[in-house]
Amino acid sequence: MEVMNAQPATHQLPPVPSGVAWSVAAERVERYLRAHHLTGSRQIARLTADIIGIARARQRPGVDPMTMAMETVDACMGDWFARMLGTGEPGDALLLARGRVALTMGEVPARWPEYFLREAVAPVELVRVMREADLGRRPDIRLSHMAPPAAKAAVPAGWLRLQVSYRWPFVRVVTGLVMAISLIGTVWAAGL
């Protein structure tokens, strides 16, 4: 099986960057595939090689191998997701996100690793699982009105204004102390 080629490379191959740069790009692709919870080493290596091969074939001048490789990953994934989900444009970022959600919700890398990003016809169950896995699904929003019935009129203005509304904390504290001392003094005097 070959990895899905998003677009056939029609243009001529550009000057090839250093082998080290492509190695680093391959390492990043491999890491990205592992981040999708793919665990089969041979499968990862094969997918990585295929993706790097496509990326090298599509190399554009001025674009570094890392960018090219990850663009190719996105393109391959976009194509595969569009096919599995039966919807969306391959280059659409939302399709990529929805596809990844479907991957994890359907546990595709664990259950059908051999079909991931491959051109082979996917099992019906894999397609069904991916299409049903949509976390964005919610009941339709039916906006309803919910406003305070009597709003501010329900409360008598100025009722029980216990708080002292001075502007500065210092004045407030001093005022409070004076009032407290006065109150205690008054009660004391009345008692005497």
Next chain:
Amino acid sequence: MQLQDFDPEQIDPGVALRRRGFVGVMVLLVLAPAVALMADLHLRTGYDSWKLVHLVIFTILFGLLAFGALQALLGFMLSRQGGDACRISESVDWTEDKAPLRVRTAVVMPICHEDAARVMAGVRVIYESLEADGRLPEFDFFVLSDSTDPNCWVAEEVAWAALVRELSAAGRIFYRKRRVNTNKKAGNIADFCRRWGSHYRYMVVLDADSIMTGGAIVALARMMERNPGVGLIQAVPRLVNGETIFARLQQFASRLYGPVFTGGINYWQLAEANYWGHNAIIRVAPFMKHCSLPDLPGAGPFGGRIMSHDYVEAALMRRAGWQVWLAADVEGSFEECPSNLIDFAKRDRRWLQGNLQHARLVVAPGFHPLSRLHFALGILSYLASPLWLAFLVLSTAIVYRFKATGLTPLPVDSFAEHLSWRFQTEAVLLLGLTLGLLFLPKILALLELRARPAEVAAFGGWMRLVGGILLETVLFTLLAPVLMLFHTKFVVLTLLRRSVGWKTQRRGRDGESDWRESVSTHAGHTALGVIWLALAWWINPMLAAWMSPILAGFILSIPVSYLTGCRAPGLALKRAHFLQTPEESDPPAELVRLDERLSERTHRRTAVPAEDDGLLEAVTDPYVNAIHLSQLRAKEDPLPANEVRFAVLRERLLREGPAALAPREKLALMLDADSMSRLHRALWAAPVAELAAGWRRALERQGGSNEGEPAGKHGGRAVGVENRIWR
């Protein structure tokens, strides 16, 4: 369906009036002799202003005490007669009424910075319980988040997605994170109602730590269906899962004394009951029509948004003519409680400010008199603390002033001289009356249990039951004075207009005491206790002896608060079946499953996420990023200025790391679908040298395993938000 004898719609208004009148008269009958005794004691030594104030405060406090004890007595009496006939549960024939509900009910759980794994474990347990009962098609679940901390937010999303995956519950369990947290929890519920409320006839409101069995939820829905005039039914949540002594004390006391109290409460509340904010079912349409909260005039703490929304929503529902009931006998409703005294006090501070705010609503037009009483009792439940402190201060001052006169007691005759009671007799009688009211609920609860030996065994047997009551009495005697000081301080701070922030409660295993926090929090209490003890001893050793239980609470506050908040001694008591509740000895299947889930989580948890782990994971991990994106709304017509701003922020985030951005900037990026998508792609395509150190580490954690080994074993996911719950 066979109609039952009790129909809440047909309840005779005279019944409610007679019951409430009876309770009022009974309280007065208990209160009057106590006040007379106290007044007489003061009269014998000569009246002054101090004693007048003292008597007034005593009257209020004793009235509250008498009211509480009377409710327990009523509950006990009703229980002996087979239960109150006027119960909402009596309106349904449970033996015949098994038909499907045929209505849609939403189970909503508003959360804010809670432990995501605990929240989802709770949702899972409730979901599975309804599934086991075959009732799942009638219910949808909504987790409504107000979390703004990226770690919490991402952890919630990931935990939710895992839950949906494991239960195959796509389209049945929903998660929503609000962009703007207007009006906190009440606003969160209102937001749900505005969007999806019209889909559902009822909603069951849960707290983050609520657990309800499928049977309890269906029972509530069935009671609502049977009674179209009922707008809200509050189930009584039992406290569970306590591991510290403090938590286990609370759950033991509430489980043992709760039934007699709730029976008494229902006796006088009837269709004018209250709402406690969770573990309740609400009829959505009238709730949306009548229960939107008004802003109070002026600024905080008494004005502005209503903080304690539940009382007000119940009052508004009742004002609109809908009945509000307490379903005291619905089994299968649970919640957790704070694990230590300090966390308990923190929660109380929030509630206290909210309840004091209700002072403005007591006289608002249109409310039912009982709704006003609920407001007033809610206020008094906290104002009782400063009143109690004032009572103690005045008592000390009165004794000091009497000592200063140099007189001996009995300078004048009693106004009850025909009874021929001596000063000491009256004092002992008053003390006995007070203690009698304090201990009455405990005695009644024990008497009530006599008829149910199986339940006694579930409490651990008579020996452990009585031992537990003694321990609970001693420890609450020590803890109550400290709570009094906390509440007094909170009341003063609130009156000084120091607002209270929205603090997340630490629950269960995360809420253990911290030694340094205990010392710093209670040092002042201890000092006050020592000084007061010395003063009381100097004034009169008898005064010191009389106040010793309270002063002991102050002086021992540090060790008592710390030790009662530690898990180890609490678990030791649990192993000894001490302070045991029936929910511990024979837990419902739902609590067992919750415990299994939480234990599993505890074993898996390896590290506490660092500050920006949530953001790092949401950008780096392909799946976390995708789940996050699935919950964001794509902008239809983005403003160019915003696009430029976001581009700059994205660039800085990747090059300089998350620490370079302000929290609100990070939050803005996380709320922007386009930015999160671009960040993911840009990060993975960027050369390592162009990335900040945090991103390099995050990339290393992604798929960083060796050949042939599953991802995540070599440091990958060792630290990170999703590590706690993912997989």
